[in-house]
Amino acid sequence: MKRSAAAFCLFVFTVAWATLCQASQPIRIGALFSVTGPPSFLGEPERNAAQMVADQINKGGGIKGRQVQLIVYDTQGDATKAVQLANKLIKDDKVVAIIGPSTTGETMAVLPVVEKAGIPLISCSAGRKITEPVNHWVFKTAQNDNLAVTRIYDYLQKKKLTRVALLTVSDGFGASGREQLKAQAAAHGIQLLVDETYGPKDTDMTAQLTKIKGTKADAVICWGTNPGPAVIARNAKQLGLKLPLFMSHGVSSKKFIDLAGDAAEGVTLPSGKVIVADVLPASDPQRKWLISFVKEYQKLYKVEGDHFAGHAWDAMMLLKGALEKGDDTPAAIAGNLEKTKEFHGIGGIFTYSPTDHAGLTKDAFVLVEIKNKDWVLVK
Amino acid sequence: MKRDYLLFLLFTLVVLVAPLAFEGGYLLNVLVFMGINTMLAVALNLLLGFAGQISLGHAAFFGLGAYISGVLTANHGVNPWVALPIAALSVGVIAFLLGFPILKLKGHYLAMATLGFGIIVFIVFNETVEITGGPSGLTGIPTMKIGAMEFQGEMKSYYLIWGFTLLTMLLSINLDHSRIGRALRAIHDSEVASRVMGVNARFLKVQVFTLSAVISAVAGSLYAHTMTFVSPSSFGFNFSVELVTMVIIGGLGSIFGSFLGAALLTFLPELLRVVQDYDIVVYGLLLIVMTMYMPKGLAGGVASLARLLRPAKKRTVDHAQG
Amino acid sequence: MDLLQQLTQYAFSGFSTGAIYALIGLGFAIIYNSTGIINFAQGEFVMLGGVLTYFSLTVLRLPYLVAMAVAVAVTTAAGAAFERLTIRPLKSPSPLSLVIITIGGSIFIRGVAMLLWGKDTHALPPFSGNDPLTVGGASIMPQHLWIFGITLLIIAANKFFFYYTISGKAMRACSHNRTAASLVGIDVRKMVLLSFVISSAVGSLAGIIIAPLTMTAYDVGVMLGLKGFCAAIIGGMSSGFGTVLGGLLLGLLESFGAGLISSGYKDAIAFIVLLLILFIRPQGLFSKAQTERV
Numbered sequence: 005m006k007r008s009a010a011a012f013c014l015f016v017f018t019v020a021w022a023t024l025c026q027a028s029q030p031i032r033i034g035a036l037f038s039v040t041g042p043p044s045f046l047g048e049p050e051r052n053a054a055q056m057v058a059d060q061i062n063k064g065g066g067i068k069g070r071q072v073q074l075i076v077y078d079t080q081g082d083a084t085k086a087v088q089l090a091n092k093l094i095k096d097d098k099v100v101a102i103i104g105p106s107t108t109g110e111t112m113a114v115l116p117v118v119e120k121a122g123i124p125l126i127s128c129s130a131g132r133k134i135t136e137p138v139n140h141w142v143f144k145t146a147q148n149d150n151l152a153v154t155r156i157y158d159y160l161q162k163k164k165l166t167r168v169a170l171l172t173v174s175d176g177f178g179a180s181g182r183e184q185l186k187a188q189a190a191a192h193g194i195q196l197l198v199d200e201t202y203g204p205k206d207t208d209m210t211a212q213l214t215k216i217k218g219t220k221a222d223a224v225i226c227w228g229t230n231p232g233p234a235v236i237a238r239n240a241k242q243l244g245l246k247l248p249l250f251m252s253h254g255v256s257s258k259k260f261i262d263l264a265g266d267a268a269e270g271v272t273l274p275s276g277k278v279i280v281a282d283v284l285p286a287s288d289p290q291r292k293w294l295i296s297f298v299k300e301y302q303k304l305y306k307v308e309g310d311h312f313a314g315h316a317w318d319a320m321m322l323l324k325g326a327l328e329k330g331d332d333t334p335a336a337i338a339g340n341l342e343k344t345k346e347f348h349g350i351g352g353i354f355t356y357s358p359t360d361h362a363g364l365t366k367d368a369f370v371l372v373e374i375k376n377k378d379w380v381l382v383k
Numbered sequence: 384m385k386r387d388y389l390l391f392l393l394f395t396l397v398v399l400v401a402p403l404a405f406e407g408g409y410l411l412n413v414l415v416f417m418g419i420n421t422m423l424a425v426a427l428n429l430l431l432g433f434a435g436q437i438s439l440g441h442a443a444f445f446g447l448g449a450y451i452s453g454v455l456t457a458n459h460g461v462n463p464w465v466a467l468p469i470a471a472l473s474v475g476v477i478a479f480l481l482g483f484p485i486l487k488l489k490g491h492y493l494a495m496a497t498l499g500f501g502i503i504v505f506i507v508f509n510e511t512v513e514i515t516g517g518p519s520g521l522t523g524i525p526t527m528k529i530g531a532m533e534f535q536g537e538m539k540s541y542y543l544i545w546g547f548t549l550l551t552m553l554l555s556i557n558l559d560h561s562r563i564g565r566a567l568r569a570i571h572d573s574e575v576a577s578r579v580m581g582v583n584a585r586f587l588k589v590q591v592f593t594l595s596a597v598i599s600a601v602a603g604s605l606y607a608h609t610m611t612f613v614s615p616s617s618f619g620f621n622f623s624v625e626l627v628t629m630v631i632i633g634g635l636g637s638i639f640g641s642f643l644g645a646a647l648l649t650f651l652p653e654l655l656r657v658v659q660d661y662d663i664v665v666y667g668l669l670l671i672v673m674t675m676y677m678p679k680g681l682a683g684g685v686a687s688l689a690r691l692l693r694p695a696k697k698r699t700v701d702h703a704q705g
Numbered sequence: 706m707d708l709l710q711q712l713t714q715y716a717f718s719g720f721s722t723g724a725i726y727a728l729i730g731l732g733f734a735i736i737y738n739s740t741g742i743i744n745f746a747q748g749e750f751v752m753l754g755g756v757l758t759y760f761s762l763t764v765l766r767l768p769y770l771v772a773m774a775v776a777v778a779v780t781t782a783a784g785a786a787f788e789r790l791t792i793r794p795l796k797s798p799s800p801l802s803l804v805i806i807t808i809g810g811s812i813f814i815r816g817v818a819m820l821l822w823g824k825d826t827h828a829l830p831p832f833s834g835n836d837p838l839t840v841g842g843a844s845i846m847p848q849h850l851w852i853f854g855i856t857l858l859i860i861a862a863n864k865f866f867f868y869y870t871i872s873g874k875a876m877r878a879c880s881h882n883r884t885a886a887s888l889v890g891i892d893v894r895k896m897v898l899l900s901f902v903i904s905s906a907v908g909s910l911a912g913i914i915i916a917p918l919t920m921t922a923y924d925v926g927v928m929l930g931l932k933g934f935c936a937a938i939i940g941g942m943s944s945g946f947g948t949v950l951g952g953l954l955l956g957l958l959e960s961f962g963a964g965l966i967s968s969g970y971k972d973a974i975a976f977i978v979l980l981l982i983l984f985i986r987p988q989g990l991f992s993k994a995q996t997e998r999v
Contacts, residue, residue, distance in 0.1 A: 201969040207928075495979075496980055
């Protein structure tokens with residue numbers, strides 16, 4: 005309520021100001037996030053972080069003296085709505101760039117729209133096919149799934165745990181992870197014994213885990229987002245499954261530890277550095293940014309900033325960088341985004357190029373283990 | 384009877400002129416989707432309003448149409464104009480075969496069976512990753528073309544989709560006034576009585592079910608070629624329920640009511656964006672209030688409003704004509 | 706783990722999820738039996754039970770039992786208010802408009818819960834112990850026993866209420882013939898209200914006892930409601946063992962389907978079997994064929 009009132013005041017203010025001096029109209033940036041609907045665990049922190057950056061920019065005098073106006077629409081995780089709202093942002097709101105959407109499916113749906121209109125899009129979703137093949141107008145900030153998979157497989161190979169059981173969620177996140185897990189297995193000498201899935205709203209996965217227990221698997225990899233993996237960790241404990249349990253970066257937030265309780269102990273997962281910012285070595289180039297981001301986010305929204313919020317933070321900061329370098333026309337923004345070098349973000353260190361619009365390497369992920377209800381870096 | 388056709392003519396005119404007012408704007412996009420939703424609502428109304436058979440799985444037919452058309456064109460290079468009839472035909476066959484056992488069921492058993500069918504189809508979209516792309520969706524679906532003209536851009540999509548929608552409505556009006564329409568209404572009132580009167584109720588119900596599914600599949604195919612992208616989340620249980628809501632809010636059995644219902648439910652989210660986070664609450668509240676105070680739906684509401692506004696004398700003249 | 710142990714575990718898993726579906730299904734059956742309404746908001750009562758308990762526990766810092774009582778009381782009040790405000794004012798509603806009203810109600814309740822308590826998922830502590838019980842190589846959680854026990858208790862209470870009390874008998878009379886019931890002096894409207902009160906209480910209770918296992922959030926009602934609805938229909942909308950058998954059948958189909966055939970298709974497998982059952986017995990699994998009156 006307060007925020008919408010504030011947003012309204014800002015709106016009135018900007019409109020009044022814009023009519024007074026046409027020369028310095030605000031820079032209009034559009035955002036599509038799934039603030040409600042099933043992927044709201046992504047969309048809500050993303051919206052918060054994007055708003056936080058916009059407010060900070062404006063408080064600091066704007067970009068080259070011009071204020072930033074962030075227009076956020078809720079896609080509810082629905083591809084049809086995402087397309088409609090992308091059109092609305094482009095045609096009615098006349099934005100110069102769009103950040104979001106939150107999920108790969110929505111991003112793929114919006115892709116032809118922004119391409120046709122020639123508006124740069126910085127997606128906050130992880131799917132690899134968003135930037136492969138490279139589309140001149142489309143960038144992304146979320147780390148590719150394949151980098152997370154590589155992290156886990158490298159570790160498994162080192163520990164000689166080569167017989168693996170997969171348990172993935174049947175939504176966009178799980179399907180994308182599953183594809184990568186299958187594609188990279190052979191190259192790491194990993195043999196997939198079981199390939200099971202579960203529904204995003206399922207409440208009991210003992211059947212799948214029982215099947216896994218009946219095989220000779222050395223490790224279980226579960227790919228999903230809360231609350232499913234927490235149920236799986238609890239079910240595994242119930243069944244007395246002694247295999248090491250690996251999860252995806254989809255659960256790298258304190259929420260998972262809360263939900264899974266004791267069952268979370270010993271779970272290992274790849275994560276953006278943000279959740280372990282305080283235990284990173286002082287030499288880490290990202291450390292300073294990460295700690296300030298977590299603190300600021302917590303001050304505003306009462307919860308710790310996670311790496312989902314980080315995706316939107318990165319997108320806004322990348323956009324800010326591009327705007328500072330040149331004009332605010334969509335073409336200039338896309339061109340300058342492509343020239344981004346070594347931007348130290350939350351998700352990692354971004355370097356875009358005409359052939360790489362994802363911009364990250366596998367160093368973006370660290371492997372962490374849950375011990376005593378907290379994260380510990382796995383060396 | 385004549386009134387319906389007159390109304391249809393008027394409606395067609397409005398539909399043809401409407402986009403001129405919205406050119407280049409975002410609202411034209413909304414109108415495109417409104418066309419697809421209207422087609423679906425009119426199709427479901429054939430089953431729900433005319434034959435009195437509930438379906439909580441109609442999104443499945445819509446989805447099957449979209450996916451069959453999408454997979455054929457995106458993965459196998461089939462021309463969209465060939466894919467559309469293939470999609471319609473295959474969905475027709477599925478619906479026809481499914482219709483016999485499923486329409487034997489009544490009331491909540493029918494509701495659950497259609498719901499179950501919808502869920503099964505939804506799971507198939509999700510799980511056949513090699514064909515459909517799974518939960519992340521199917522990309523690279525081409526747009527429709529006539530000769531060198533591509534149906535790209537809102538204006539062209541608008542006329543393409545509304546063309547099909549108007550055809551559907553005309554077909555629906557014709558059906559309503561035919562012998563079949565009367566037989567269907569008889570089934571709606573009492574199936575046993577209509578059977579006694581010599582109506583082959585079961586076969587007729589299956590035919591309507593099939594027709595309704597085929598129209599939904601055509602809508603699906605058009606949707607796929609307009610969006611150029613489809614993903615399972617657009618065809619879930621929620622959308623099936625939304626379609627039923629459109630038909631009932633619009634007014635059961637009324638073709639223009641189905642349009643009103645579809646129009647309202649397509650526009651409502653746009654209007655509710657004003658109330659921001661409260662939109663879902665207001666949406667739920669509106670559904671309740673409208674159903675409570677307009678038991679005959681929007682069509683009934685508009686009709687009684689018109690009657691109130693029109694002077695008494697003209698009303699009697701109208702009556703004599705009708 | 707040998708095959709026999711695996712099969713036992715599948716059966717255990719099926720029974721435990723099935724019991725959850727059955728418990729939710731009972732709420733559907735109670736309203737349907739006395740009013741003929743399929744209440745699509747039933748899943749939201751289940752959600753309210755879990756979410757309200759969580760917030761009474763953490764925000765109001767009430768003891769567990771008190772928190773549960775608060776949750777049941779508030780949900781029951783919500784159920785009663787829903788009936789008074791939306792169902793009662795209608796003069797002669799069609800079954801379809803009632804469906805839309807309950808769908809609207811469900812969206813509304815879910816929206817309010819989201820605004821009040823946010824979108825996060827929460828876990829409730831188990832009633833007793835967190836160590837699994839092992840029988841013949843298969844295991845279940847102590848909480849599952851609570852679910853079985855409370856389901857049986859609710860069925861027993863239902864049977865007693867519907868067959869041995871005046872109000873219960875009156876409610877059954879309403880379900881058979883409303884006009885006749887009102888002619889013999891039964892206040893039909895009061896009975897409809899009563900059925901909403903009972904089913905929202907049962908729904909919230911279900912939501913509370915399953916939350917330690919399934920966790921709870923503003924949107925859990927959709928899926929749980931759907932499964933409960935199916936359980937009740939397979940069971941022929943009975944407010945007794947029919948629904949329980951329906952729920953258990955659904956649970957077992959899912960768990961054996963996931964374990965033996967394919968976990969991705971487990972819901973599809975369950976529904977295919979249910980459809981086949983319905984095709985062979987169009988009148989439902991546990992009810993006798995009825996002739997339709999004209």
